[in-house]
Amino acid sequence: MISQYMEHGRLFIDESCTEKLQTFHRPQKVYKGKISKMQDLYPPPSVTTAPLDTSSNYRDHVRSTFLNYCATTSKDLAVRYVYGKADLRQAAMDHDYLELPFTEYWIDRSLKITQEEAQQIQEKTLLQSECKNWHRDREWRITASRFGEVIKATSRRNIELLCEDILASRSFSSPGILHGRAYEPVAIEAFTTVTGIEAAPCGLFINSTFPYLGATPDAEISPDGLVEVKCPYNGRNSHITAASIKLFPFLAIKNQNLQLRRNHNYYYQIQGQLGLSDRNYCYFVVYTFNDLFLEKITFDKHFFENNILPPLASFYENHWRPFLSAKFLC
Incomplete structure (x- = not known):
């Protein structure tokens, strides 16, 4: 390029890509008609939703389901940390009618195996x-x-x-x-x-x-x-x-x-x-x-x-x- 300039006094440069007008985004044909909304083109599937049960019984059911699942599968789901730890001392006192201390039944259960x-x-x-x-x-x-x-x-x-x-x-x-x-x-x-x-x-x-x-x-x-x-x-x-x-x-x-x-x-x-x-x-x-x-x-x-x-x-x-x-x- 430098040698050409020294010999002819001019530079010969090809047209760059950015000098060309973009045409890829131009529509191939003009659309005639009314404008359609996206939700009309792709309507969502019909889903029947039930009202959220916020009663205490339902919340206890969800908590029990998650904790029991984690206990029986040894999987550590993050949701378990939403709930506080059980008070084992209080639980043992609530089951004082058992022949053995409540916590000893837990030991037996954890060791039980087929x-x-x-x-x-x-x-x-x-x-x-x-x-x-x-x-x-x-x-x-x-x-x-x-x-x-x-x-x-x-x-x-x-x-x-x-x-x-x-x-x-x-x-x-x-x-x-x-x-x-x-x-x-x-x-x-x-x-x-x-x-x-x-x-x-x-x-x-x-x-x-x-x-x-x-x-x-x-x-x-x-x-x-x-x-x-x-x-x-x-x-x-x-x-x-x-x-x-x-x-x-x-x-x-x-x-x-x-x-x-x-x-x-x-x-x-x-x-x-x-x-x-x-x-x-x-x-x-x-x-x-x-x-x-x-x-x-x-x-x-x-x-x-x-x-x-x-x-x-x-x-x-x-x-x-x-x-x-x-x-x-x-």
């Missing part, structure tokens, strides 16, 4: 401690790892502190726990290598007959087996032998063989897992950096029904349920 729902929970909590649902669904339940401690609690034990300890253990961690979590997959892989048995992940087991109990084995064996792994921190560098049994106090020598002590909390844990999951046997696996111990423990129905369920039911009704009621609902 077997189909229990199966869904088991399938949705395969990641165990890494799964948010796993933490939520076991929060108010007595889990198998505490069965032995609860059953053996005597009248001299501070039950209030025991309940606090069970609840606090949901988020408790220590070097031993961290060591167990880190090497549990290694132990299961070693178990598969030694036995040739495939172990699959499993989630939280809940039985609809005793919905206040829960169990999370480390793995399951299809169709009727479980795997429970222990990676003791103190004995992590040792061989598992009679000579080193002091490092493994949960083991005993019987007929010159090592086995899990039948009065140890681990045995209560395994029998509880088998009873709640309706399985027939469990491989008890102890893993160290230098050794692997295996014991196949079969389900003892008599032990489960007579030594585990009755004291746990008593603890739940007399201590755990009132504790949850006072802590969360009052």
